[in-house]
Structures are given as C-alpha cells and as structure tokens.
Amino acid sequence: MADDFWRTELSFVARSKILVRGYRIEDLMERCSFGDVVYLMFAGELPKGNEGKLIEAILVSSVDHSLAAPSIDAARFVASCGVPMQAAVASGVNALGDIHGGAIEQCAKMFQEALAAHPGVEHAEVARRVVQQYRQAKQRILGYGHPIHNPDPRTLKMLELAERLHLIGPNTSLALALEGAIKEGFGRELPLNVDGAIAALISDLGIDWRLGKGFFIIARTVGLVAHSHEQMTKERPFKAAAASDIVYNGPPERDLPAAFA
C-alpha cells in the first residue's frame, strides 16, 4: 500500500496526545471557544481577532428552523423507525443540498471570484458587472430574497455584529452593493438573505468558499439531534403519511398484460 494512503494536515494522534493543527487539545479546551476551533480547523490558524465570536453567532443563527425545513422533516421520519440517533441525523444532513443551505457555497464563490476578477474596482461597479453577467447568462443570483423572512432577523443581526466586531470586509461590502445592483438590474427588491450574509462574512474571514456549506451543516446538526430526540421520546413510532392521505395518480387497478398472464 502507498505510504501516504492515510494523510492529513488537520490533526495528529499518539499515546496520550491529540494535536489539532499542532495545538494540544487540552490547551484548546482551556482557552478557546468552539467558534475559535471551527475557525482553526477551517482556516488553518487560530483567529487573530473576534472571528470566533462571529462564527458562534453564525452557528447560532442556523441551529434550527423548525419543521419548515426538509432536512428536519426527513430526520423525524427516520427517527421514528427504531434507529439509533446518528442514522436520523445523517439522513437530515444528506438533505443539506444545493437548495437547502447550498447557496452559501455558491454565493461565497461568487463574491470571492468577483473581487478577484475586478481588483481595485469600486464595489458598486463590481456589483453592476456581476448583475450584468448573471442577466446575460440568464442565471439567478443566489443569496438574495427569502420566501418568508423579509427582512430576515438573522441577516440583520449578523451584519450588526460583524460591524461591531470589525469584521466587515470587501466581500460583505460587495454583498450589500449587490442589493442595489439587483434592484436596478432585475427590478426586484431582494435583500441579502441568511445564506448570502453567511457567504459574505465567511469570505471576509478568509475561508475557502467550498467550506461554506460546512457552517450550515454543523449548526443544523444541533436541530437534527434535538428533533430526532423529540421524535423518539415524545411522538408515535413509524411516522408516515396515512394511506388515506396519499393521492395516487397512476393507472387504475388492472390485470397483467396477456404476455404475463
């Protein structure tokens, strides 16, 4: 087997020693918040300022959104079937796809690439070019607008905290400029939503856009665990649609074709 079949930069384990990015686990437990350590794992180094605080606020914003989320609904069905908790949680995690948290990834990519492609250009102008580019490609800009939260209390608070913690950077500036450019270009008032705000803020924290969905996965796991537990301890087993509630729109009852009869 190749000598480097198992290889990682993330952590090291030996007898009575666990290092995360080189730091002893007991030192991290003593001195760092969970948000600091998420930053360490994702960005490679411990925060130089208030990054850990902002990450904790981001995580808190997304711990739960009740049963109005497919991931939670899926997890509760699974949790009702006599399975260990992790199986229910895993099923919910699987649901965190392109249209359920996945916008964070794509939106962070958009911010990071737009800034890289237009160095030194004013953000209002970059925003106009981004909107023009998406209009020409007939693509939707992700991260703006929400079916029920308008405004979204999570977005407002996140931006307020980032401002106070001195963590607003060019990505967030561009994200806010895009609100205006979208209104101008698409004629619709679509405020930055929670996915877009997280995307902008983690981009300003210097985190790879491919990790964007990771924040949502970690946060919503709290909800998935709590909902699975609630389902297992307070609700009936075998949660399923009643046969009488299902609309069947296939062929009516029929005999097998002659070839099979």
Next chain:
Amino acid sequence: MADDFWRTELSFVARSKILVRGYRIEDLMERCSFGDVVYLMFAGELPKGNEGKLIEAILVSSVDHSLAAPSIDAARFVASCGVPMQAAVASGVNALGDIHGGAIEQCAKMFQEALAAHPGVEHAEVARRVVQQYRQAKQRILGYGHPIHNPDPRTLKMLELAERLHLIGPNTSLALALEGAIKEGFGRELPLNVDGAIAALISDLGIDWRLGKGFFIIARTVGLVAHSHEQMTKERPFKAAAASDIVYNGPPERDLPAAFA
C-alpha cells in the same frame, strides 16, 4: 499496515477479471438470475433448486409500499433539496430500522434459535413453548399482524409459491404453527405478516438471520430510486411542512433571562 487490512471472501478483482464467490462475472450474467446471485452472495453457493425464483418473489413483494412508509417519505424530502439521487436513497435506507423491515432479522433469529433449541420436537409444541417464553418475558412476538393488511396478499402469495417450488421447510412450518399458538396464548388472531413470512422462508433457504433485513433493503431500494426520481422530475423543489401547518407547543415568545440581557 497489517497485511490483511483489506480482506474478503466475497469477490476478487484483477485485470479484466471479476470473480464473485469464485464464479466469473460474465458466466453469472449469462446463466443466473438476479435472485440466484443474491443467494450466491448471501449463502455462499449458487442455488441447488428454485431458491433464486423464491428470492425474486420476495424482492418483488417489497419493492414499494407507496408514501405510507417513512423511508419513502424521508427520501422524497431529501430528493427535493437539490441533491444527487444517491443521497436521497441513502436517507431512505437509513430509515429501514427495527420497526421498518427490521422485524425480518429478529423474527428469523427467533425461528432459527427455537428450532435449534428444540431438536426433534413437534413444531406445534415448539410454537407453544416460544409463546410461553415470550409471555413470561412480556415481549411481543414480531412478524405477526399488520395495521392494514389482514390478510396480507404478499404473505399468501409468498407461501403459495414456496409450496409450489418445494421450498417450505421447518422454519416456515414453525412460523405457521405459531399463528395458532399466538391465538391460544395471547387470545389474538395475528396472521403471519410479510416480515414474518420472509423471515421464515429465508431461514429455510439456510440464510443467516443477520442478513434478513438485507432482502428488504435491496427490494425497497427500487422504490427509493423511483420515488426520488418522481420527486425530482414531477414535484416542486424544497418539499417541507408549511410554517402554518406546524403546531408549536413550546414556550411563548419571551425575553432572554436577566443574566443574558
């Protein structure tokens, strides 16, 4: 690394060669049904008689049970979230727990152990002892009774086919004797259900009870794939309970406690 870190009896792969339990994959494709090969994988040898046919009937019996199954409901929620098909299917597979197909495993264990514990005893008598033992332990006997299928067309057909294919053995004989013993001991008419019938028949096929759930997993994967596809191609994305349909029975809106204010 230990020399036997990767080890299996199931199959062998080399340049332009794939062996399953020693047989060349192209020979199996040419001469064997899917049911034969499932038997080969699970029992270790190809069938000597009609085992493959019975396994196909067992699999067909369980391909789908509409949205009245938590696994399918879970898969459809996940399938609506912009994920690749396998993620939706995997979430549904996770739901196939102790009370959603899992009875096959436990029931096959019960049959196999009861026969092993009472060699040479008449099956009606073994059945009485099993019922007595479960009554004393205040445990439910799995594999009997069904909330909506009474009788279950799948069970009847499966037993009829097994009879015709000469595949009824002591486990199925015991399973049927238990219907009477349950009526006598618990005072309830609980016919052998589809889980119980599969459990009895695969036990007579000589298959380890730990593989019982495996038949259900393989079969229902067909339904999981088809429902995921139907969800992705014919239904709206982001299937979730509407906020207005959710009953919230937690604390009313409130301010943070003084310590946090």
Next chain:
Amino acid sequence: MADDFWRTELSFVARSKILVRGYRIEDLMERCSFGDVVYLMFAGELPKGNEGKLIEAILVSSVDHSLAAPSIDAARFVASCGVPMQAAVASGVNALGDIHGGAIEQCAKMFQEALAAHPGVEHAEVARRVVQQYRQAKQRILGYGHPIHNPDPRTLKMLELAERLHLIGPNTSLALALEGAIKEGFGRELPLNVDGAIAALISDLGIDWRLGKGFFIIARTVGLVAHSHEQMTKERPFKAAAASDIVYNGPPERDLPAAFA
C-alpha cells in the same frame, strides 16, 4: 395542508391491497421477474419483450467489485462501529457519486441528447460530431476506458446478451460508433466501459437518463449488504487506520498564540 402534499404515480396501498403501477403485487410476484418489476417501476409499463432479462444481467454485472470500490470501503468502516446494517449500507450508497457509477447518468444523457439533436444522421457521423463538440469544450467523454478492465468482461457479455435478446437500438449503435470516433479524435483506444454500456442499453430500453444511476445503486446494494455482514460477523470491530500508519503533514506541536495564552 395542501390536498396533494403526498402524491405518487408509482403505487397504491389500501386494506389488503397493494398496486404497483396498477398491477396487484401478488400478480407481479407470481408472474414477473425482479428485472421485469424494475422495468415497470422505472419505465411505467411491463416489458413487451426481453427487457427484464437484460436488466437482470445489468444488475448482476454490478453487484460487487470487491473492496476496490470506495463505497464498499466506506460501508465496512461504518459496519465496524456497532450500527445496524442499514446505516452501513446507506453510507456506501452515499458514495455512488459522479465518479463512482455516476457516469451512467451523464453518458445516457449524452447518447439520448445526441440522437435527438441529429435525427436521421448516420451514427458514425453523429459520433464524430459528439467527439468534436467535446474536444472543443475541452470536456472528457464519460463511459469509455477503465483503469484495470481493458477489455471489460461485463461490457462484452452485456452487449452479447443484448444482441441475442434483440435489444440493441440506436443508442448502443451510437455508443459503439463512438469508440472509433474517440480513437480518431482523441488518438486513444478507449473501449466502451461498463458504465457506458449500461447507459447505452437502458437508453435503448427507453429509460430516462436520470434513472441511470438507479440501476447501479440497486445492484451494488447487494454488495453493500454482503460486505457489511461480512465485516460485522468476521472482522474486528472499530476498523480504522492505526495512528502509526497516518502521515501527519500539518504544523508541529506548538503553544497557543500569545492572545490565547
């Protein structure tokens, strides 16, 4: 709640009745092979000819590929952790992504779209245009070539059977024409591989390309169940890389930065 929240064309369940695409489950169990029923679920109707037989051969071809597949490796790690079988299988199913079975989907799409875009054109010419188009877009054509199976015994047998069963149609004809066009256009001998052959054959069966991966998921579930069982019954629990086999290439042990000390 909307009246059609739960809706399907696939199957219907009522008291002692289960219909799949309108057919009674007991009739399907009596008269149809597993392959017939997979076809029914995926294509909407029972086969008119030998389609079920070919589907069984396709499924048999893909039941297992030993531990040389990431899905099986993943399932065995999970199976070693004290989990129910379905959790291990689900983890393996999750691995069946774009580069592990996923080529079937993309390749079937390519065949179906190329034929639709060039009606009445000779297949050798369609093949040349497809190669040209992919070369210009600098994209790889999926479904051709294999790291270790060259030729692939599964592909050869599948095509031979399809020929004998009179199930070769325009998609497979195009798929074979592409072998020559690829050699001409890319200068490499890349024979149709097992993913490509399945893609072509199911396209000729009239199945939506989006269901392509579904065949692989169903087939490999057999291997996932058998490997999980083997891991659980014959191997040590907690299968994991030994700490001493892991190459750590992150920062060396270090103290926390001054800000945290």
Next chain:
Amino acid sequence: MADDFWRTELSFVARSKILVRGYRIEDLMERCSFGDVVYLMFAGELPKGNEGKLIEAILVSSVDHSLAAPSIDAARFVASCGVPMQAAVASGVNALGDIHGGAIEQCAKMFQEALAAHPGVEHAEVARRVVQQYRQAKQRILGYGHPIHNPDPRTLKMLELAERLHLIGPNTSLALALEGAIKEGFGRELPLNVDGAIAALISDLGIDWRLGKGFFIIARTVGLVAHSHEQMTKERPFKAAAASDIVYNGPPERDLPAAFA
C-alpha cells in the same frame, strides 16, 4: 391528515420571526454562545451558570481524532467520489454507533439510573454495587479505559474545568468513585475515558442520557467537514483499496455448477 402531524416544542417560525424555545433568534445570536444554545435546545432552558462554557469545552474535546476514527475514514472515501460535501459528512455521522461515541449514551444512562436507584447512598458504595451488578451480569462497564490515551488529556482537562466552573455533581462524583470500584472488582486500572467523562458531566448538567451521543455528533461534524474538504481539495479522487492490496480468501476461480452450465 391529523391536525398535529407536524408538532414540536423546539422552535417556531413565522414571517420574519424565528423563536428557539421561545427566544428570538437575534437575541440568542447577540447574547449567547453556541454552547449556551446547545444547552437551550437540549435541556429546554438557557443555562443558569457556566454550563455553556463547559459544553463548549466538551465539544472542542471531540472535534477531531484524525484518521484514527472509522467515521472520518468512511467520510474520506465517500468524499473522493464526486459527491456534495453533505453526503460525505452524512456517511461519517452514520458511523457514530455503539462503539464510536455511543458509550456516552449508555454510560450516562448507567450513572443516572444508579443514582436514582440508590438515593442517599454514599457514592463509593453505589459504585461498588454497580460493579457487582455488572460482574454478575458479565457485562463490561462502558466509559473506562482507552486503547491509546492513558491518561486521556481530554478527560483530565474536562474534569479540571468542570471543577473550576463549579459544575461537578453527583454523577461525576459517582463516575470517579467507579474508577476505584472497577480496580477493586475487576482488578484492572481503567481510568474514566473521554466518553465516560462527557457522560458524567452532561448528566450533572441535567441532560437526558438519550442526548449523550448528540454532543459527540455535533462536535465530530467539524472534523467530518474539514476532512471531507481536505479530501476533495488535496487528495486524488476515487480513494479505494488497490486491487493488489486486497486479500481474497474465498473460493478459487471456478466454472458454474452443471445445473447452470
């Protein structure tokens, strides 16, 4: 459909409003740590003291244990297959079973039940009775001893912090008394391990033992995200055992039996 099909105490969603256990999400983001909110979700109320701090240390202790954990190995195989991040993470979550984090659940149950069964009895005596009971049942006591961490730096730090934060209660006292009773009863020096320490501490925080594994799931999700990202961005796709590294111990190549030939 039943009016309470979708029901929860955990959170509430309406237009521009999200409540978690009654608290406005923006208030929680402003004033509470992630640890506080995990406590709120799991215990039902915000902490009265330092509980959030201890929970953060518990979470930090378990974010990663390198590739020496089956969950991480499984996730990396899946992450190499062209799947979205959540599919890889979900596969790893599935591995967090009875012998990979699951001891927290069982161990917390043991502490909570032992104290409830022996009110007013000195903890050293309760510990002796527990050991006696497990010896008679020939069961292993979970939560003590570790294959490579002896002592475990995570356990020591966790207990030290709990002491300093005034969060040591009867469960932890019993957990420590059990170290002595185990030595006396089983004749082996088995110090409280990280699972056992978490189990004791969360029991003293008043959290239901069924949520024990939840802390580990949330924490390790950080590692699962980071390892999936590392695999996707820094390692070769299709990570799998090489065919030449697999030991095959099944039947040698053979022809089909006569019945199939």
